[in-house]
Amino acid sequence: xxxxxxxxxxxxxxxxxxxxxxxxxxxxxxxxxxxxxxxxxxxxxxxxxxxxxxxxxxxxxxxxxxxxxxxxxxxxxxxxxxxxxxxxxxxxxxxxxxxxxxxxxxxxxxxxxxxxxxxxxxxxxxxxxxxxxxxxxxxxxxxxxxxxxxxxxxxxxxxxxxxxxxxxxxxxxxxxxxxxxxxxxxxxxxxxxxxxxxxxxxxxxxxxxxxxxxxxxxxxxxxxxxxxxxxxxxxxxxxxxxxxxxxxxxxxxxxxxxxxxxxxxxxxxxxxxxxxxxxxxxxxxxxxxxxxxxxxxxxxxxxxxxxxxxxxxxxxxxxxxxxxxxxxxxxxx
Amino acid sequence: xxxxxxxxxxxxxxxxxxxxxxxxxxxxxxxxxxxxxxxxxxxxxxxxxxxxxxxxxxxxxxxxxxxxxxxxxxxxxxxxxxxxxxxxxxxxxxxxxxxxxxxxxxxxxxxxxxxxxxxxxxxxxxxxxxxxxxxxxxxxxxxxxxxxxxxxxxxxxxxxxxxxxxxxxxxxxxxxxxxxxxxxxxxxxxxxxxxxxxxxxxxxxxxxxxxxxxxxxxxxxxxxxxxxxxxxxxxxxxxxxxxxxxxxxxxxxxxxxxxxxxxxxxxxxxxxxxxxxxxxxxxxxxxxxxxxxxxxxxxxxxxxxxxxxxxxxxxxxxxxxxxxxxxxxxxxx
Numbered sequence: 001x002x003x004x005x006x007x008x009x010x011x012x013x014x015x016x017x018x019x020x021x022x023x024x025x026x027x028x029x030x031x032x033x034x035x036x037x038x039x040x041x042x043x044x045x046x047x048x049x050x051x052x053x054x055x056x057x058x059x060x061x062x063x064x065x066x067x068x069x070x071x072x073x074x075x076x077x078x079x080x081x082x083x084x085x086x087x088x089x090x091x092x093x094x095x096x097x098x099x100x101x102x103x104x105x106x107x108x109x110x111x112x113x114x115x116x117x118x119x120x121x122x123x124x125x126x127x128x129x130x131x132x133x134x135x136x137x138x139x140x141x142x143x144x145x146x147x148x149x150x151x152x153x154x155x156x157x158x159x160x161x162x163x164x165x166x167x168x169x170x171x172x173x174x175x176x177x178x179x180x181x182x183x184x185x186x187x188x189x190x191x192x193x194x195x196x197x198x199x200x201x202x203x204x205x206x207x208x209x210x211x212x213x214x215x216x217x218x219x220x221x222x223x224x225x226x227x228x229x230x231x232x233x234x235x236x237x238x239x240x241x242x243x244x245x246x247x248x249x250x251x252x253x254x255x256x257x258x259x260x261x262x263x264x265x266x267x268x269x270x271x272x273x274x275x276x277x278x279x280x281x282x283x284x285x286x287x288x289x290x291x292x293x294x295x296x297x298x299x300x301x302x303x304x305x306x307x308x309x310x311x312x313x314x315x316x317x318x319x320x321x322x323x324x325x326x327x328x329x330x331x332x333x
Numbered sequence: 334x335x336x337x338x339x340x341x342x343x344x345x346x347x348x349x350x351x352x353x354x355x356x357x358x359x360x361x362x363x364x365x366x367x368x369x370x371x372x373x374x375x376x377x378x379x380x381x382x383x384x385x386x387x388x389x390x391x392x393x394x395x396x397x398x399x400x401x402x403x404x405x406x407x408x409x410x411x412x413x414x415x416x417x418x419x420x421x422x423x424x425x426x427x428x429x430x431x432x433x434x435x436x437x438x439x440x441x442x443x444x445x446x447x448x449x450x451x452x453x454x455x456x457x458x459x460x461x462x463x464x465x466x467x468x469x470x471x472x473x474x475x476x477x478x479x480x481x482x483x484x485x486x487x488x489x490x491x492x493x494x495x496x497x498x499x500x501x502x503x504x505x506x507x508x509x510x511x512x513x514x515x516x517x518x519x520x521x522x523x524x525x526x527x528x529x530x531x532x533x534x535x536x537x538x539x540x541x542x543x544x545x546x547x548x549x550x551x552x553x554x555x556x557x558x559x560x561x562x563x564x565x566x567x568x569x570x571x572x573x574x575x576x577x578x579x580x581x582x583x584x585x586x587x588x589x590x591x592x593x594x595x596x597x598x599x600x601x602x603x604x605x606x607x608x609x610x611x612x613x614x615x616x617x618x619x620x621x622x623x624x625x626x627x628x629x630x631x632x633x634x635x636x637x638x639x640x641x642x643x644x645x646x647x648x649x650x651x652x653x654x655x656x657x658x659x660x661x662x663x664x665x666x
Contacts, residue, residue: 107589137558140585141564142558143477143559144452144478147553149556224475224476224480226449226472226476231566232567232591233564233591242460253564257445258565262598265594269602270602
C-alpha cells in the first residue's frame with residue numbers, strides 16, 4: 001500500500017511538473033525589407049541589434065514575472081515605438097503631405113478581444129491607444145482625430161508633432177517624391193519605401209497568446225490611408241486555438257489575403273503546424289500575388305515561425321526553454 | 334463517319350450548353366434586427382419590400398446584361414444607399430456627436446482585389462468611393478477626410494451634410510442617448526440601435542463572385558469608430574475559390590471573429606458547403622460569443638445562404654434559374 005502511495009505521489013509530482021512546464025516567451029519583428037550584410041554597416045547593425053534586444057528584454061521581463069502575454073506585447077512594442085530607428089511612433093515615416101499617421105492593433109488569444117487605432121497623430125504609444133480601445137471602449141477600432149481624442153481622455157501620453165517628424169523621415173519623403181516625379185519609380189534608391197513595422201507575438205506562463213503591431217505605414221502614402229497593421233486578421237491576429245501573428249510588409253496585400261487570420265485558419269482547419277502555415281502564406285500566397293513582407297508567429301507550445309520573402313527582416317525571440325536570438329539577414333537561425 | 338460526326342456535333346453542343354449554363358444572380362440584405370410581423374405594420378413592410386425589390390432589380394439587370402459581379406453589387410447598393418429606410422448613406426444613423434460617418438467596402442473574387450472607405454461624411458455613394466480606392470488608388474483602405482477628398486477628386490457625387498441627416502435619425506439618437514443616461518440601457522425601446530447595414534453578394538455570367546457592404550454604423554457610436562463593414566475579411570469577403578459574403582450586425586463581434594473570411598476558410602479548408610459554413614459562423618461562433626447579426630453569402634454555383642440570429646433580417650435574392658424572393662422575417666424561405 002505504501003509503495004502504491006509513493007508511486008501515486010511521484011505520478012502527481014510529475015503531473016504538476018508538466019503542468020508548470022508551460023514554455024513562455026516572445027518573438028518580435030522590426031520590419032522586413034532590403035536588409036543585407038552588404039548594405040548595412042557594422043555600426044548600423046549594432047544599432048538595430050541593440051534596439052531589438054532592448055525590446056526583447058522588456059517583453060521577456062513581463063512574461064518571466066508572470067505577466068500576461070498582452071502586457072509583454074505592449075512592453076516590447078513601447079520600446080520600439082520610442083526608437084527612431086524603427087518605423088513606428090517616434091520613427092514613423094511620413095505620408096504624402098509630410099505628416100505622421102500611425103496605426104496599431106492588439107489581440108488576445110484567450111477571448112479574441114481586440115483593439116486598434118488607425119491614423120493617430122499625437123499618441124506617443126499607439127499600441128497603448130489600441131489597448132485602451134480594447135479595454136475601455138465599446139469598440140474594436142477607432143481612427144484619426146476620434147482615436148487621438150479618446151487616447152488623450154484615457155490619460156495616454158500626447159506628444160507634439162515635432163516629436164514624430166525627424167530630418168531623416170523628411171529627407172526620405174523628399175527623395176521618394178522626387179524620384180517618383182522624375183523616374184516614376186523609386187525602388188532602386190528607396191527599396192524599402194513601402195515597408196517598416198514593429199510587432200510582437202507572445203506566449204505567457206498561463207499558456208495564453210497575444211499579438212500586437214504598430215507602424216507609421218508607408219512613405220508617401222495618401223492622407224488617411226489605412227494599412228494592414230490596424231486590421232484584425234490582416235496584420236495582427238491571436239487565437240489560443242492556433243497562434244499569435246504579427247505581420248510586416250506591403251500592407252495592401254496582407255489585407256487582401258487576410259494574411260494573419262489565414263495562418264490561423266490553416267492550422268485550425270487543415271492541421272498545419274505554425275511553421276508550415278506561416279511559410280505557406282508568405283512564400284506561396286503572398287509571393288504568388290506579388291507582395292513582399294514577412295511575419296512572426298508563435299503557437300501555444302512556444303513554436304516560432306519567422307518567414308519573409310524580402311532580403312531580410314529584423315527579428316528576435318527569447319523563450320523560457322533557453323532559445324534566444326537577434327537576427328536580421330536571410331539564412332540566419 | 335457521318336453518324337460519328339453528328340454525335341460529335343451533339344456532344345459539342347451539349348458542352349457549349351453546359352458552359353453557358355453558368356447560374357448567375359445576387360443575394361442582398363438591408364440589415365438584421367428586431368424585424369417581426371407583430372412589430373412592423375403592413376405599410377412599413379411594403380416600404381421595405383419595395384426598397385429591396387428595387388435594389389434587386391438594379392443588380393439583376395447588370396448581371397442579366399452580362400455585366401460583372403462587382404458592377405451588380407454597386408448597382409444594388411447604390412439604390413439602398415439612396416433609400417433613407419436603410420442604414421447606409423442617405424439613411425445613415427448618427428454618431429455620438431450627431432454626425433454621419435459612413436463605411437463601405439467591396440471585394441472581387443476573381444483576383445481578391447478590394448477597396449474600402451471608413452468614416453466618410455460627404456460621399457453620396459460610399460460604395461463607389463470604396464470602388465475608386467480599389468481601382469484608382471495604390472491602397473485598399475482609406476478613411477475620413479482623406480477618403481472624402483479622394484472621392485471628390487475622382488469625380489464622385491458629394492452631398493451637403495443636410496442630405497444625410499434626417500429628423501428620424503436625430504430623434505433616434507436623442508432617444509438612445511436619453512435612455513442611456515436615464516436607464517443605462519436602451520435595448521427595450523431601441524433594440525436595433527447597434528444594427529443596420531446593406532450588402533450584396535453577386536455571381537456573374539462569367540462565374541465570378543463579388544461582395545460589397547455599406548453602412549452608417551451604429552447609433553451613438555463614438556466619433557471615428559470603425560465597424561466591420563469596411564474591414565475586408567470581417568464584414569465583406571469574396572473569393573472565387575469559395576464564396577462572396579456580406580455581413581450585418583454588431584460589428585465589433587464580426588471583426589474579432591474575422592467572420593466573412595472564416596466562412597470562406599471553412600469552405601476552403603474543411604470542405605463545408607456555403608450553407609453549413611455560414612450557418613456555423615452565425616449560429617455557433619457569433620452566438621457563442623454573444624454577438625447578433627446575420628449575413629448573405631453565395632458560392633460559384635449560385636447556392637445561397639442567409640443565416641441570422643436576430644428576430645429578422647431584410648433580405649432578397651434573384652437567380653437566373655428562376656429562384657427569387659424578398660424576405661424579412663424568420664422562418665420564411
